[in-house]
Amino acid sequence: MNTGEILDFINELAPFKYAEAWDNVGLMVGSRKCSVNKILLCMDVTEKVVEESIDKEANLIISHHPFLFSKLKSVDFDTMTGQQISRLIKNDINVISAHTNLDVAEGGVNDTLAEAVGLTECTNLKPYIPEGFEIDLGLGKAGRLSRELSFDEFICSIKKKLNIQNLRITGTQPKTVRRAATFCGSFDGDLDSIRQQDVDVLITGDVKYHTALAARELGLCVIDAGHFASEHLIVNKLKSLLENNFTGIEILCSTMEGDPFIFA
Secondary structure, three states, rough: OEEEHHHHHHHHOHHHHHHHOOOOOOOEOOOOOOOOEEEEEEEEOOHHHHHHHHHHHHHHHHEEEOOOOOOOOOOOOOOHHHHHHHHHHHHHOOOOOOOHHHHHHHHHHHHHHHHHOOOEEEEEEEOOOOOOOOOOOEEEEEEEEEEEEEEHHHHHHHHHHHHHOEEEEOOOOOOEEEEEEEEEEOOOOHHHHHHOOOOOOEEEOEEEEHHHHHHHHHOOOOEEOOOOHHHHHHHHHHHHHHHHHHOOOOEEEEOOOOOOOOOO
């Protein structure tokens, strides 16, 4: 098995052409021809993840967030990114990143978050039509819970399913929750799309101050679970999908990453 076969599988699962125009997805470092002996899955390619890949002899890293995002004009080994590139190349480690294409794909990050929250009968929260295409993939999801929950019950459920201890909440808290919306990663601040869906709450991450203030003024309940928690579920799901399609190769989830924020 080589990197190209894994790359093609991910492209079938979440076509790279569906990524946002500003995004960078696909093969970041390496060669399609490189033979793969072990895969390490992660959210971000950090120094600790690179070290973990070396220690565990995984020569393919698949990350959600792009390893190379800004355009490189040079590879300076005295910079953090340059040092990581150097270590990856010296240790024959390939890197694939699947970002916004995986967010919007069927069964991708947004669907996985909605499923974890317990939403059914889901529709797209807002339209997303990739540049050059006519298909509406949608950003975020809106749906119904299988049964109505009190707000406190809903909060406890979110914490348990996302494996987190804290949530940030703004806006008017409903007494009960029956309809909810999800938007993985960084919320884009489009509160109008939330109002149009007639949902009780929105679960998302990285809510900016002025967006939180506007939500409060509008009486919309927005729950900020954090960027990491709202997306990390996809790592284990991707592991299962890869294991079901590729046998005879070990696939690991990184144990050296977590939410960069702590609560004191």
